[in-house]
Amino acid sequence: MSRDVKQAYKNGTRAMDGKPGKNYWQNHGRYVISVTAMPPDRNIKGTETISYMNNSPDTLRNPAIKLFLNIHKPGAPREFGATPDYLTSGVHIDECKVNGQTVQVRSDQFVFTNVSIKLPKPLLPHDSLQFSFTWHYEISLQSGREGMIDSTTYFLAYFYPRVAVYDDYNGWDKMPFMDSHEFYSDFNDYDVTITVPKNYIVVGTGTLQHPENLLQQLFLKKYSEAFTSDQTIQIVTKQDWQAKNITAQNAVNSWRFTSTNIPDVAFGISDHFNWDGCSVVVDDATHRRAGAFAVYNDTAADYHQVAQYARHSLNWLSHHWPGVPYPYEKTTVFQGYAGMEYPMMANDETYEDTSFSRFVAEHEIAHTYMPFYMGINETRYGFMDEGWATTFEILIGREDLGKEKADEIFKQFRVDGWINNRSPGQDVPIVGPGDNMMGDALGNNEYGKPSLGYLAVKDLLGDELFKRCLHEYMNRWHGKHPIPWDFFFTFNDVAKRNLNWFWNNWYFSHNYIDLAVRSATRSGNDYSIIIENVGGMAAPVNVIANYSDGSKESFHQTPAIWQNNQQKAIVKISSKKKVESVSLDGGIFMDADTTNNTWKQKAF
Numbered sequence: 001m002s003r004d005v006k007q008a009y010k011n012g013t014r015a016m017d018g019k020p021g022k023n024y025w026q027n028h029g030r031y032v033i034s035v036t037a038m039p040p041d042r043n044i045k046g047t048e049t050i051s052y053m054n055n056s057p058d059t060l061r062n063p064a065i066k067l068f069l070n071i072h073k074p075g076a077p078r079e080f081g082a083t084p085d086y087l088t089s090g091v092h093i094d095e096c097k098v099n100g101q102t103v104q105v106r107s108d109q110f111v112f113t114n115v116s117i118k119l120p121k122p123l124l125p126h127d128s129l130q131f132s133f134t135w136h137y138e139i140s141l142q143s144g145r146e147g148m149i150d151s152t153t154y155f156l157a158y159f160y161p162r163v164a165v166y167d168d169y170n171g172w173d174k175m176p177f178m179d180s181h182e183f184y185s186d187f188n189d190y191d192v193t194i195t196v197p198k199n200y201i202v203v204g205t206g207t208l209q210h211p212e213n214l215l216q217q218l219f220l221k222k223y224s225e226a227f228t229s230d231q232t233i234q235i236v237t238k239q240d241w242q243a244k245n246i247t248a249q250n251a252v253n254s255w256r257f258t259s260t261n262i263p264d265v266a267f268g269i270s271d272h273f274n275w276d277g278c279s280v281v282v283d284d285a286t287h288r289r290a291g292a293f294a295v296y297n298d299t300a301a302d303y304h305q306v307a308q309y310a311r312h313s314l315n316w317l318s319h320h321w322p323g324v325p326y327p328y329e330k331t332t333v334f335q336g337y338a339g340m341e342y343p344m345m346a347n348d349e350t351y352e353d354t355s356f357s358r359f360v361a362e363h364e365i366a367h368t369y370m371p372f373y374m375g376i377n378e379t380r381y382g383f384m385d386e387g388w389a390t391t392f393e394i395l396i397g398r399e400d401l402g403k404e405k406a407d408e409i410f411k412q413f414r415v416d417g418w419i420n421n422r423s424p425g426q427d428v429p430i431v432g433p434g435d436n437m438m439g440d441a442l443g444n445n446e447y448g449k450p451s452l453g454y455l456a457v458k459d460l461l462g463d464e465l466f467k468r469c470l471h472e473y474m475n476r477w478h479g480k481h482p483i484p485w486d487f488f489f490t491f492n493d494v495a496k497r498n499l500n501w502f503w504n505n506w507y508f509s510h511n512y513i514d515l516a517v518r519s520a521t522r523s524g525n526d527y528s529i530i531i532e533n534v535g536g537m538a539a540p541v542n543v544i545a546n547y548s549d550g551s552k553e554s555f556h557q558t559p560a561i562w563q564n565n566q567q568k569a570i571v572k573i574s575s576k577k578k579v580e581s582v583s584l585d586g587g588i589f590m591d592a593d594t595t596n597n598t599w600k601q602k603a604f
C-alpha cells in the first residue's frame with residue numbers, strides 16, 4: 001500500500017474486509033447547466049450553477065475546478081502532439097460566483113486543465129455552497145473525444161467547469177488532463193439544457209424531458225417505439241432530413257436532459273445524422289428494457305447495424321458478464337473519431353469491417369460498469385476500468401466469433417504488444433500509479449496485462465465463485481470510489497481465501513509470463529512434470545502430453561499450481577499411454593519465450 005492509502009485504511013474510510021469503511025464519505029454536486037450551440041458558429045456558451053455538498057470531515061478552502069478543454073490551449077501539457085485544427089484559446093470563464101459573491105479565476109497562460117479557486121469563506125464539513133459559472137469556448141475543428149465531427153455536427157463532452165473529486169486518500173484531484181489518461185469524477189445530479197437551432201437533434205446522457213415539445217409527431221412516435229422494439233426503428237433517416245421538419249419549428253429548441261448519481265454527461269448534436277433505435281430487456285426480474293441508439297452519417301455503411309450491436313451489448317453484458325442489469329435507460333453510439341465511453345454514450349469511428357465496429361461498440365458500452373457504475377479513478381488506476389472493459393470484450397467476443405477467433409484477436413490486440421516487448425516499462429507493477437506512466441507502458445498495464453490477471457483469477461476461482469466475488473465488489477462499491485485494495489480485499493473476503501499471493505504476483509510485481517518445462521519422469525502410469533516459472537507470473541497453462549501413438553491430451557492447470565511455490569510447480573498426470581514429449585500452451589496467456597516450452601523424452 002502506498003502511504004496515502006495506508007492512511008485511508010487507518011482513518012476507517014476503507015476497511016480491510018474490502019467494504020467501504022465506517023467513516024467512508026464522498027462529495028456530491030447538483031449541476032444545472034444551460035448551453036447554447038448554434039452551428040456553424042463554433043462558439044459554445046454556457047451558464048451553470050453547482051450546489052456542492054462537502055460530506056468530508058475537512059474544511060475546504062481552495063477547491064480545484066476542472067477545465068478539461070484547456071487541453072486545446074497552445075502550450076498545454078499533452079501526451080500527444082496537437083495540429084493547428086486542434087488548438088483553440090481554451091475555456092473562458094466570463095464570471096464565477098460563490099454563494100452569489102464574485103470571485104476571480106486565474107486565466108493566465110499557465111492555467112490549463114486544473115484551476116484552484118480561493119473561497120471567500122471556507123466550506124465547513126457537512127456544509128454546502130453554490131458555485132455559478134458563465135463561460136464560453138470555441139469547439140475545435142479537429143475532434144478527438146469531443147469537438148466538431150463536421151460543420152454542423154458537434155460532440156460536446158468535458159464542456160462544463162466541474163468541481164474536481166475531493167476524496168479520502170488523495171484530497172483534491174489535481175492530476176492534469178493530458179489526453180491519454182482518462183478521468184475521475186464524482187457522482188452528481190445533472191439537469192442540462194442544450195439550446196440549438198430548429199432541425200437539429202440533440203442526443204446524450206440522461207432522460208430527455210418533454211420530447212413531445214421538441215419532435216414532430218411522426219418522429220416522436222418512432223422515438224417512443226424504439227424503447228419497446230427489438231427491431232431497429234429508423235427514427236430519422238437521410239430522406240427525412242430533406243423535408244426540414246423533424247423538430248418543432250421554433251427559431252431555437254431547448255433540449256433538456258436529467259440524470260442522477262452519474263459521473264458525467266456528454267451530448268451529440270446534428271442536423272443531418274441518421275437516428276436509429278431499438279431496445280432489449282436488461283432486467284429479467286422487473287422486465288425493464290433499455291434503449292440502444294445509433295446516430296451517424298448515412299454514408300457510414302457499418303453504422304446502419306450499430307443500434308443492433310449496441311442492443312446485443314446491453315443484452316449480453318446484463319445477462320452474462322458482468323451479469324448486472326444495464327443501469328441506465330439507454331445508450332447512444334454517436335459517430336465520431338474517438339472510440340470513447342461516456343455515461344449512456346459512446347463516440348465511435350466508422351469502420352469497413354463491421355465485426356470491428358461491433359467490437360468497439362461492445363468495448364465502449366462495457367465501460368458502463370467500470371468506470372461509471374463503479375466510480376473508478378481512471379487517471380491513477382486505469383487498470384480498474386480498461387482492464388475490465390478488455391475482459392468483458394473477450395468474453396462477449398467468444399460468443400460473437402467463437403473462442404478461437406476471439407482469442408486470436410485478443411492475443412493480437414491486447415497481449416502481443418506487451419509480452420513481446422522487452423523494454424522495462426512493460427513489466428512495471430500494474431497497480432501503478434498510472435498517472436505517472438505513459439506510452440505503451442501505460443497502455444499495456446491498463447488493458448491486456450490486468451485483463452489477463454482478471455481472467456487468471458477467474459480461472460483460479462472458477463466462474464461461479466468469481467462471479468460471486470465480482471458481484472459483491474460491484475454491490476459494495478457502485479456509486480462510490482473504490483481503489484485497487486477495495487477490490488482485492490473484497491475478493492479475499494467473499495472467496496474466504498487469502499489471495500494476496502496472487503494479487504502480489506500479478507498486480508504488484510515486475511513479473512511477466514514465461515513458463516518452461518524442465519522434465520517429465522515416469523512411475524508406472526504416473527508422470528511428474530516439472531515446470532519452472534522463469535517470468536514469475538502465476539499464469540494458468542495447458543500441459544500437453546504428446547503420446548507415442550501420435551495422440552495428445554491437454555491437462556489444464558489453473559494458477560493454483562503457483563500458490564505454494566512461485567518458481568517451480570510439479571504437475572502430475574496419469575495416462576496408460578507413453579508420453580514422448582510435453583509442451584506448454586498458455587493460449588491467451590502468451591509466453592515470452594516459447595523455446596523452453598517443450599520437453600522431449602531422450603531416446604534410450
Ligand SMILES: [Zn+2]
Binds near residue numbers: 363364367389
Ligand atoms: Zn476502454
